Amino acid sequence: MTVEELADLGRQALARKEWAAGYADLHAARLRGDIGAEDLRELARAAFLLGRDDEGCQLFDEAYHAFEAAGDPEQAGRCAFWVGFSLLNRGHHAEAGGWLARAQRIAEEQPGSGALGGYVAIPHAMRALYTGTPDAAFEAFAGALSTGEQCGDKDLIALATVGMGEAMARQGRVAAGIALLDELMLSMGDGTVSEIPTGIVYCVVVGLCEERFDVGRAAEWTAALDRWRRQQPDLVAFRAECQVHRSQVLQRRGSWEEAVTEAERALARLTGADDAATGMAWYQLAELHRVRGDLLAAEEAYRRAHESGLEPQPGLALLRLAQGRPDVAATAMRRAMAEAPDAVSRCRLLPAAVEVLLAAGDIDAARRVAEELTQHAADQAATPYLVAVAATARGSVLLADGRATAAAGELRLALETCLTLGLAHEAGRVELKLARARMAAGDVEAAQLDLDRARRTFERLGAETDLAVADELSVRLDAADGEPGGLTAREVEVLRLVATGRTNRAVAGELHLSEKTVARHLSNIFTKLDLPSRAAATAYAYEHRLV
Known part of the structure; x- marks a missing residue:
């Protein structure tokens, strides 16, 4: 076949969203001779969609020079943007800065050059968002959205809109931000937004849901992402963070082996990077090791998360608790709560803090933390899961106070919500607490029923750490019930x-x-x-x- 025939086959395959076949044909054409700038750009896109990030950057680099040589600065600038944006998301900040500066220069040299000015505003808005200035971020994203609407660029509109929704949530306008993102998500996967921005939008939205305890919405949009990906079997996740968030959803769903695989894939894509995304991946892997009872592997993974700049709490404190070191765990949680950079970060520490402080015997401190968590749950933007977490905390404190009947009421509320949300492991942990409450109230038979169901859940999941706790409670129950x-x-x-x-x-x-x-x-x-x-x-x- 000639170069043009191979290239045409590749174009047709990409139009059918057959990314591997399209990549193979265009790559073969490139090896036999020169292909045009547009074909190089599409080959770069296909490489990214197949998870070949380094190769995608190299091909966008070639496409940049080809468009520049052809006198098309707008397309050259877009190629520079995607190289920089990819490197930025993988933690290669210095090189990313060079490419984004190049795109910025081209935009400034070409007044009225189209959507490029909006694209280069996106990284600046992201920087404002993640350095604690959401108002500035919102304005920058809004400007990019205006540019996208003027140019009719659906990809830019999507990227700007998801940024605005995230900025609104960080401004405290959580309900309005989530509503904006829900509306945006309805248009994802319908073909109006291209694949790379679609993947980015999914990842950002699921990540925000995770941050805000919105596990139901996170599961719903992750399922939508999976359906969209199944329509394109060659497709891989677009960002390592997306794979980490998918691992978290899989963990809650009870698919722990698959969750481990997804976290390990994220780490493989982040090889050479040393940033928050790498820390997130190591932390998620540590959490999976901890709940499965592999405490040595968990210890190492938490250490690697810390080396990447991520606070390894509350997971590391829960590991210390599993190792029988409650005082060490309590000291770590007090320090982490005092150092939490914002209310959202602190809120994520509170549920584990209640558990750790109670284990260390500091009931008064645990009560104060449970009250703080209850205040978060009373917010209008609170999610059902956060309400359940707060009820679990209150129930745990009531049980420690000797008020078993009141504790059982709170724990029953939490259990029902966890079961409704499909959170098998969380439901099992709550049911274990419920068994303790019913045993304390003298209802040994009800306690045994709760314990048996919790144990079945833990055995199915392979939750060895929780099974050990269930064993201890079983001994106490059976002593009360007369087992030999x-x-x-x-x-x-x-x-x-x-x-x-x-x-x-x-x-x-x-x-x-x-x-x-x-x-x-x-x-x-x-x-x-x-x-x-x-x-x-x-x-x-x-x-x-x-x-």
Whole structure:
């Protein structure tokens, strides 16, 4: 085939959104001879859409020079903008600054040159937004929006609008900002906005939802992003932050293996960068390791997050709590709350602070934090999840105060919201607290039902850290309910099956557990009953008429 024939095949494939095929054909044409500036630009776009960020920057660089040579400064400037914007989002700030300055110069040299002036305003607006001046950011985004509307540039309109919505939220106009973003999101994926800006908008909106405890909306828009991506199987996430936020949504959904994979993919894309995005990815990976019980891996990942400039709290304090060091955890949380740079950052620390302070025995401090969290939840812009988190905090403090019945009421409210939002792990953790409250109120049977459901959730998820807590509560419940040898109800089930000659794998299959969980139950049985082997356990089961 000739260069032109290959290039034409590539153009047709890209028009059908077949990014891998289009990239392959245009790349082959480029290797055989010169292709035009527009084809270079489209090849660069395809590379970005396939997740080949470095190659995309190189190709946009080539397209920039080709457009410059062809006497088209507007398109050359746009190529410079996308190189700079990509580098900026991946933490390569110095090189990004050079490319964005180049785009800025071209815009200034070409008065009335079209939408380029609006595009180069976007990074300046972002800088204002993330350095604590949302009013200036809003004005800059609004100016970019005006330019986009004058030029009829849908991509610029989308980028400017999502920036305005985020700025409004940071100004305190949360409800209005979210409404603007919801309206914008309805037009995403309908073909009027091109793929790269569409991905950026999705990522920013989901990130803002995460920041504002709006887990329902985050899940809804993540599902919409997944549907859009499935229509283009070659497509990958556009920003590492987007992959981190998707990992967070997957974690709450209970898809923990997939969540780990997504966080690791984000880290792979951020190789060589050392900024907040890298810290976010390491922190999310640490959280997943912690809840799954891999405390050593969590420790290392929190350390890497801190090295990237991210505050590793509250996760690191919760790790210390899991390690049996509540005083260390409490000191860390007090310091983190005192240093929180803004109200939103502080609010994200409060739920864990209540848990940590109660574990350290500082009920008065925990009560004050729970009251502060309740004030946030009373805000008109508060989300159902934040209301549930505040109810959990109040319930925990009431339980520590010895007011078990009142605590159960608050925890029941929180549980219902978590179940409605599909937050399986959070629901299990609340149900564990509810079991404690009902046990304290003397209703052992209700406590056992709550504990059993929480345990099933933790076993399904592989939440080893919470399973260990559930084991401790089971011992106390079974002591009150008369199980032999201080065994938990689940341990009795395992012992009965082992006594019939079943292997660990067979027991796991029958009880819908992992083999690792069965092995842990057996170890607990041997320790509690002071038994040396399965044969001895079998004899014990028959002696005590468990089979």
